[in-house]
Amino acid sequence: MSIQVKNINKRFSNFQALNDISLDFPTGKLVALLGPSGCGKTTLLRIIAGLETADSGQILLEGADASNLHVRERQIGFMFQHYALFQHMSVFENVAFGLRVKPKNERPSEAAIRQRVTELLELVQLGNLAKRYPSQLSGGQRQRIALARALAVNPRVLLLDEPFGALDAKVRKELRRWLRQLHDELHITSIFVTHDQEEALEVADEIVLMNKGQVEQVGSPLEVFRHPATPFAFNFLGTANRFDGKWARSGVLVSEDLLPLPPTQAIHTHLAEGGDVIAFARPHDLQIETNFEAAQGVRAKISRILAFGPMARVELSHATQPETYYEVDVPALSIASLNLHEGQAVRLRPSQLQVFPAG
Amino acid sequence: MAQTVGKRVLPGFGLSLGYTLVYLSLIVLIPLSAVFINAASMQWSEFWQVVSSPQVVASYRVSFLTSLLAALINSFFGLLLAWSLVRYNFFGKRLVDALIDLPFALPTAVAGITLSALYAKNGWIGSLFAPLGIKLAFTPLGILIALTFIGLPFVVRTIQPVLQELSLEFEEAAATLGASRWQAFSRVVLPALLPAMLTGFALAFARAVGEYGSVIFIAGNVPMVSEITPLLIITRLEQFDVAGATAIATVMLIVSFSLLLIINGLQHWASNRKRYLTGEDLA
Amino acid sequence: MSGMVGGIQAYQGADIYELSPATREPKWARYTILGLSLAFFAIFLLMPLLAVFVEALRKGWDVYWQAITHPDTGAAIRLTLLAAAIAIPLNLVFGVAAAWCISKFEFRGKQLLITLIDLPFSVSPVVAGLVYVLVFGAHGWFGEWLSEHNIKIIFAVPGIVLATIFVTFPFVARELIPLMQAQGTDAEEAAVSLGASGWQTFWRVTLPSIKWGLLYGVILCNARAMGEFGAVSVVSGHLRGQTTTLPLHVEILYNEYQFAAAFAVASLLALLALVTLGIKLFIEWRSA
Numbered sequence: 053m054s055i056q057v058k059n060i061n062k063r064f065s066n067f068q069a070l071n072d073i074s075l076d077f078p079t080g081k082l083v084a085l086l087g088p089s090g091c092g093k094t095t096l097l098r099i100i101a102g103l104e105t106a107d108s109g110q111i112l113l114e115g116a117d118a119s120n121l122h123v124r125e126r127q128i129g130f131m132f133q134h135y136a137l138f139q140h141m142s143v144f145e146n147v148a149f150g151l152r153v154k155p156k157n158e159r160p161s162e163a164a165i166r167q168r169v170t171e172l173l174e175l176v177q178l179g180n181l182a183k184r185y186p187s188q189l190s191g192g193q194r195q196r197i198a199l200a201r202a203l204a205v206n207p208r209v210l211l212l213d214e215p216f217g218a219l220d221a222k223v224r225k226e227l228r229r230w231l232r233q234l235h236d237e238l239h240i241t242s243i244f245v246t247h248d249q250e251e252a253l254e255v256a257d258e259i260v261l262m263n264k265g266q267v268e269q270v271g272s273p274l275e276v277f278r279h280p281a282t283p284f285a286f287n288f289l290g291t292a293n294r295f296d297g298k299w300a301r302s303g304v305l306v307s308e309d310l311l312p313l314p315p316t317q318a319i320h321t322h323l324a325e326g327g328d329v330i331a332f333a334r335p336h337d338l339q340i341e342t343n344f345e346a347a348q349g350v351r352a353k354i355s356r357i358l359a360f361g362p363m364a365r366v367e368l369s370h371a372t373q374p375e376t377y378y379e380v381d382v383p384a385l386s387i388a389s390l391n392l393h394e395g396q397a398v399r400l401r402p403s404q405l406q407v408f409p410a411g
Numbered sequence: 412m413a414q415t416v417g418k419r420v421l422p423g424f425g426l427s428l429g430y431t432l433v434y435l436s437l438i439v440l441i442p443l444s445a446v447f448i449n450a451a452s453m454q455w456s457e458f459w460q461v462v463s464s465p466q467v468v469a470s471y472r473v474s475f476l477t478s479l480l481a482a483l484i485n486s487f488f489g490l491l492l493a494w495s496l497v498r499y500n501f502f503g504k505r506l507v508d509a510l511i512d513l514p515f516a517l518p519t520a521v522a523g524i525t526l527s528a529l530y531a532k533n534g535w536i537g538s539l540f541a542p543l544g545i546k547l548a549f550t551p552l553g554i555l556i557a558l559t560f561i562g563l564p565f566v567v568r569t570i571q572p573v574l575q576e577l578s579l580e581f582e583e584a585a586a587t588l589g590a591s592r593w594q595a596f597s598r599v600v601l602p603a604l605l606p607a608m609l610t611g612f613a614l615a616f617a618r619a620v621g622e623y624g625s626v627i628f629i630a631g632n633v634p635m636v637s638e639i640t641p642l643l644i645i646t647r648l649e650q651f652d653v654a655g656a657t658a659i660a661t662v663m664l665i666v667s668f669s670l671l672l673i674i675n676g677l678q679h680w681a682s683n684r685k686r687y688l689t690g691e692d693l694a
Numbered sequence: 695m696s697g698m699v700g701g702i703q704a705y706q707g708a709d710i711y712e713l714s715p716a717t718r719e720p721k722w723a724r725y726t727i728l729g730l731s732l733a734f735f736a737i738f739l740l741m742p743l744l745a746v747f748v749e750a751l752r753k754g755w756d757v758y759w760q761a762i763t764h765p766d767t768g769a770a771i772r773l774t775l776l777a778a779a780i781a782i783p784l785n786l787v788f789g790v791a792a793a794w795c796i797s798k799f800e801f802r803g804k805q806l807l808i809t810l811i812d813l814p815f816s817v818s819p820v821v822a823g824l825v826y827v828l829v830f831g832a833h834g835w836f837g838e839w840l841s842e843h844n845i846k847i848i849f850a851v852p853g854i855v856l857a858t859i860f861v862t863f864p865f866v867a868r869e870l871i872p873l874m875q876a877q878g879t880d881a882e883e884a885a886v887s888l889g890a891s892g893w894q895t896f897w898r899v900t901l902p903s904i905k906w907g908l909l910y911g912v913i914l915c916n917a918r919a920m921g922e923f924g925a926v927s928v929v930s931g932h933l934r935g936q937t938t939t940l941p942l943h944v945e946i947l948y949n950e951y952q953f954a955a956a957f958a959v960a961s962l963l964a965l966l967a968l969v970t971l972g973i974k975l976f977i978e979w980r981s982a
Contacts, residue, residue, distance in 0.1 A: 667816045
């Protein structure tokens with residue numbers, strides 16, 4: 053079951069929630085819509101579900117235009133952020149709801165309903181809770197029941213709105229793994245919305261990174277993390293050190309210091325010499341040069357060293373602009389071997405640097 | 412105990428609680444207990460004769476049936492009004508919302524004479540029904556009209572906030588599962604509103620049972636037909652039959668207290684349910 | 695929801711239900727619901743309100759003016775104001791005291807106390823009047839003692855004031871209790887820890903944060919105090935110009951078939967109701 057989104061636009065009074073979005077969601081994959089709040093990811097999910105109507109554009113389900121199909125005819129499974137379990141119904145009745153509201157001629161027999169619900173409860177490993185009410189369940193249990201309820205009607209696609217958002221950190225981690233396993237079992241085309249990059253990287257087959265109503269990048273978690281296509285993507289996925297400067301062919305001129313492009317890295321031919329650029333380096337892609345008198349590297353001062361595990365985090369500030377901060381990850385052993393200490397003046401050089409034109 | 416001491420960091424507990432209890436006792440509890448104490452001094456047979464006399468029993472029937480019907484009418488239209496106020500935009504909505512409380516603010520005597528004027532056979536509404544041979548004012552129907560008027564805000568004002576806070580997710584979930592709009596309403600929304608509706612119904616009913624001012628002008632007060640129970644207390648008092656009045660008042664107080672207990676139970680139920688609906692119970 | 699924030703905030707009131715096909719009724723259903731509820735509103739609330747003023751002016755301004763400037767009306771206004779002026783401050787002090795001990799402290803029987811405070815609302819006004827007859831009436835508990843000392847409570851002004859206090863008893867307390875319970879004790883404890891005395895804490899910390907709720911309670915209390923009919927009717931004795939409040943005066947005029955005059959006086963009370971609703975709107979707008 054494939055989902056295609058074509059040229060979707062959505063405006064809320066004076067706010068452009070979605071700006072000409074076109075996407076292809078391949079069959080059987082688990083895709084994350086990732087982005088900060090207000091980026092339009094939930095709106096897109098709701099438009100796919102039919103819970104909201106786009107101003108223009110098309111939604112294609114299995115190649116057929118579903119834009120004018122009412123939400124109840126789209127056969128999508130939707131899991132809400134707070135699960136929306138019906139609190140006056142038992143767990144069993146919640147899961148059976150979708151079957152019971154079918155038109156008479158399509159409605160399964162009572163025995164068939166019972167069997168289907170029991171199967172689903174087994175699938176989500178909560179068969180023993182059928183008689184409970186939602187208010188008697190923990191957050192994690194509610195999530196599983198909500199999923200079972202959505203699956204009961206054999207949805208063509210599964211849409212999940214911040215599926216882990218309402219859970220505490222520990223349960224969240226466990227349920228992530230569980231959801232991934234369940235997806236591998238069922239292979240139902242699924243899209244989930246999240247603002248948590250770690251969650252997206254860990255669970256999804258593919259990530260759609262969104263910002264301000266636009267798609268920033270689409271790719272596998274590894275691609276998106278390793279090769280961010282835009283400054284936003286770099287910043288949003290993982291920690292990034294940012295350098296504002298001018299392009300100088302062999303590197304980036306930050307104030308008077310040259311941040312040299314590592315020799316292994318391809319030259320950015322599309323950048324104009326002397327033009328304003330933004331460069332990013334991950335904390336583990338920066339090296340500390342203890343020779344302050346070296347010819348290259350951005351001058352900085354160590355403000356703090358945090359060495360708890362095998363890796364140590366060194367926090368620095370720019371030598372002349374103390375409000376500019378950097379973070380560098382180094383093996384804990386090199387703290388001693390390099391004799392790093394707080395207050396020390398050093399230079400920073402990248403082993404991997406991503407440069408984007410500014411603006 | 413440690414917690415209690417911690418709480419008493421603030422001053423004024425003894426003074427405020429003491430004053431509250433003394434004032435409550437002087438104004439409410441002691442005078443109310445007078446009804447029971449006086450009733451207890453009556454002979455049981457004497458008491459029973461008063462409260463089970465045909466005229467009094469007929470008044471229970473009138474009071475009970477009209478109150479019940481009025482509360483039912485209000486439950487239906489109160490739900491519609493609350494729904495309109497929460498779910499739709501329409502011209503004059505703020506005015507409608509504000510005037511819902513009119514029966515709380517308008518003195519009952521004013522409501523009484525106005526409703527009788529409207530529903531009398533030469534009134535704006537009564538004149539529409541008179542040619543059909545239907546008499547509204549000065550019949551039990553008149554009582555029903557007055558009780559409907561005074562009960563409406565109780566129902567609207569208990570349903571409205573619950574509907575306002577009811578998350579859209581429940582209806583959306585029903586729709587994604589294939590439910591029609593009517594199925595979503597009847598199977599998902601209505602059960603969620605049920606505690607509030609029952610509370611509103613009980614509040615309107617309780618108020619109607621004891622209502623006096625708005626009713627007596629429009630009731631016609633025909634013995635056995637359109638006499639409400641509170642009116643009988645007044646008539647007994649006017650005949651200087653204090654014991655008779657006290658006996659009837661005792662019955663009314665017992666009914667009121669029972670209703671109060673039921674209402675408290677309903678409100679407790681509603682607030683538990685609200686904790687779930689707003690996700691508070693997991694926090 | 696996080697993704698919706700920008701969108702939802704841009705919408706007001708009921709528009710949010712229009713966004714989703716899942717929470718939108720078909721047009722015919724919406725118009726039926728709106729039509730039925732507004733028709734009910736018009737017949738049961740709007741029409742009576744209009745009728746008061748139409749009936750009051752039926753015989754023209756002269757009769758209207760005469761009715762409301764009649765000495766008996768003046769006496770009724772004075773008595774009504776007097777009863778309210780005594781009942782409101784008493785119930786105000788009580789309401790604040792009750793809300794203070796209930797919301798700021800933990801003690802056993804608190805729930806029972808809250809229920810007892812609500813009691814006067816569930817008692818029929820007629821019974822409310824009767825209880826004072828049983829206590830202070832000629833054959834009541836203190837009847838003999840009162841007549842020996844030539845003190846008149848029932849069928850006199852004190853009875854009217856007492857009945858008014860009874861029926862308006864819970865108004866202020868019931869507004870303040872949930873409000874102050876929701877606010878908790880943090881602010882007061884902070885004030886006390888900074889060295890404020892009990893009174894200073896109350897006047898400078900608690901009172902400013904409850905002033906709208908307090909005003910709201912007082913407004914409701916006032917509306918009921920000036921409009922009470924049943925309870926006052928029982929204890930008043932209906933002595934024209936002496937023990938009649940405005941609602942009782944309306945009844946007397948009405949029973950004497952002076953309809954225009956009755957409605958003229960009633961229109962004053964209807965205006966009071968409108969002012970009450972207006973202030974309520976204002977408070978809701980200010981505290982929103």
